[in-house]
Amino acid sequence: MAKTKTKMVYIVLTIGLSVFCQQMIVSNAIPIDHKVLDTNQDMKTQFDLTQRQTISELKTMLSQKTTKFDEFFRELLKTSKRDFHQMFLQTYGLLYERHSSIFTDMFKDLEDYYSSGSVDLSDAMDMFFHRLYQKMFQVLNSQYKFDDKYLSCVSKHMDELKPFGDVPKKLSQEIKRSFIATRTFVQALNNGKDVIKNILEIPTSPECTKALTKMSFCPQCQTSNEFKPCAYYCLNVVNTCLAFHSELDKEWNNYIDALMLLATRLETSFNIESVVDPIDIKISEAIMNFQENGGAVSNKLFESCGKPHIESKRETRDVHFEESPKFAEQPYVANPTxxxxxxxxxxxxxxxxxxxxxxxxxxxxxxxxxxxxxxSTLIAADNKSCYNGSDFYEIDNKPESHQKSGTELNLETTRHNAIINQQNLTLKLITNKLIQAYNGQDVDLVDNADTDMETDGSGSGSGSGYGAEDNDYNLVQNNVVTDDIYFNPSTPRTPYFTVEGETNDQKSKNWSKSPKPNSPFMGKDSSFKSTLSLSLILWTLLLNYSCFYMRQRL
Structure with a gap:
């Protein structure tokens, strides 16, 4: 009876030995020699380089477009300011020079808004026209003396009297909508670049590294060196390695759609060029409107605020703005920019x-x-043998028949990647700002410092990517604050992969199970126990030798 049992044990162990060793080799369960790993890093290294280069190209493109647009607008504003000064100096001469601070302050407000968003454009333009209104009233009535109290009364009646006609309302509206749209657009481009910079901070997970190494190592486990990974096997592995990246696609597409919409507005109704270029003409038009109605406006103000005191008894001459521009014989021409x-x-x-x-x-x-x-040089081409992670195939014209890899990885989707979560949130906020600007609404884009329009093509970055949602979102921010409200610090930050099949818990339970007392292998026959023990020892030695031999053949 004992001999029969012993034979049965040998038969079972012999069959198991063959299957076990082959499966261990194919599935890489046998530890891969570190020297072999060192010589099979082509796939992992090339994956990292290709991924980084591909994403960095997108970052570089956005960075370059941001810089171009920023340079264009700053040059446009600089040119407009220079042309404005030249035209008003030639048109109004000394009178303009005496009060030029009113106009330079207006341009400074426009520049400050674009650079930092710290200026309220409506308030800035309202203040500009009120200051211009007071100065013009004083110039047109230079024979009188006005104190601050009287000038305050004059300001209160500006909206009622409309001394500049409709120019202040129209110009303020055009400037506000165009500047908000322009700044939002350039900041959205800049922040898109920052999103990508943070994505580049995501490291390749150890599980992904193992899968990539296996993809390049396993084809060499066989006698033929011609086997390469199947194209769909590469796609399966890379899809899993970049599973979190694909979660960006929806919000990224929404972001691009919003950029396209606002860009169309900038070409038409919110065209900043059509607002900034002729700003000197429009303000000059407002001044001439006041000139034409100066007498009527002054009389109404005298009625409302009282008759002012004459400054001196001497005869005063009228001092007023010229009704029509008087340019020099050689008119000013802006330099090409x-x-x-x-x-x-x-x-x-x-x-x-x-x-x-x-x-x-x-x-x-x-x-x-x-x-x-x-x-692609590391992947099997059409009509050549390829490896899918567990088996070998001859690729035919119907690849779908064997596109299921035996070593596909499972991603633990419950473990969210904090960097991706933060970038998705950032893209949502940027998209909302773009839609607001498209609809002509106010956009909160306040920053305490000048915008940093960084141009680089390296694809590197220093942002941590772990940030919390800020109620007062700052579209200009380049650094993401630490601490993520959507991420538990105790949770691993890299994607977690497991090989399909038995879980670790199940393995632990199975290995921890002790044979039951009534097992046929736990009889009272001591000779059988000795035979069984010897059999197990021999089987273990045979297993190690066989697996070692199979590995040496590689």
């Missing part, structure tokens, strides 16, 4: 063309990586 040569329409069309191509970028990233020229 980047703004005048390039043209806003051409610039925006170029930006729209580039950003439109990035829709679906994150969803297509695995395909882009696997078809990259550097990666």
């Amino acid at each position: 980047a703004a005048t040569v390039t043209g806003l329409d051409r610039l925006i069309q170029d930006i729209k063309k580039k950003i439109k191509k990035t829709k679906g970028f994150w969803a297509q990233l695995p395909q882009t990586i696997c078809t990259d020229k550097h990666i």
Whole structure:
């Protein structure tokens, strides 16, 4: 009876030995020698390089477009300011020079709004026209003496009298909508670049590294060195490695759509060039409106605020703005600049063309990586043998028949990646700002410092990417604050992978189970126990030798 049992044990162990060793080799359960790993890092290294280069190209494009648009607008504003000064100096001469601070302050407010968003454009333009109104009233009535109290009364009646006609209302509205749209657009481009910079901070997880190493190592486990990973096997592995990246696709596409909408507005009704270029003409028109109605306006103010005191008994001459511009014999011509040569329409069309191509970028990233020229050389081409992670195939014209890899990885989706969560939130907030600007609404874009329009193509960054939602969202921020309200610090920050099959808990339970007393292998026959113990020892030695031999063949 004992001999029969012993034979049965040997038969079972022999069959199990063959299956076990083969499966261990194919599935990489046998630890891979570190020297072998060192020589099989091509796939992992190339994956990292290709992924970083592909994402960095998108970052570089946004950075370059941000810088171009920023430079264009600053040059446009600088040119407009210079042309304004030259025109008013030639038109109004000394009178303009005496009160030029009113106009330089207006341009400073516009520059400050664009740079930091710290200026309320409605208040700034309202203050400008009130100051201009008071100065013009004093100039047109220079024979009188006005104190601060009287001038305050004059200001209160400005909206009622409309001395400048409809120019203040129209110009203020045009400036506000165009400047808000322009600044929101350039800041959205800049923040899109920052989102990508933070994405580049996500490291390749150890589980992904193992999968990539296996993809390049396992084909070499066989006698033939011609086997390469199947194309769909590469796609499966990279899809899993970049599973969190694909979660960006929806919010990224919404962000691109909103950018396209606002860009169209900037080409038409919110065209900043059509507002800034002729600003000197429009303000001059407002001044001439006041000149024409100066007498009637002054009389109404005298009735409402009282008759002012005459400054002196001497005869005063009328001092007023010229009714028509008197330019010099050689009229001033602006020097060609980047703004005048390039043209806003051409610039925006170029930006729209580039950003439109990035829709679906994150969803297509695995395909882009696997078809990259550097990666594709490591992947099996059509009509050649390939490896899918557990088996070998001859690729035919119906690849779907074997596109299920035996070593696909499972991603623990409950473990969210904090960097991706934060960037999705950032994209949502930016998109909302773009929609607000598109609808002509106020956009809260306040920053305490000048905007940093960084241009780099390295794809590197220093942002941690772990941030909390700020109720007063700052679209200009370049650094993301620490602490993530959506992430438990005790949770691992890298995606967690497991190999399909038995879980660790199940393995622990199975290995911890002790044989029951009534087991046929736990009889009272001591000779059988000795035989069984010897059999197990021999089987273990045979297993180690066989697996070692199979590995040496690699």
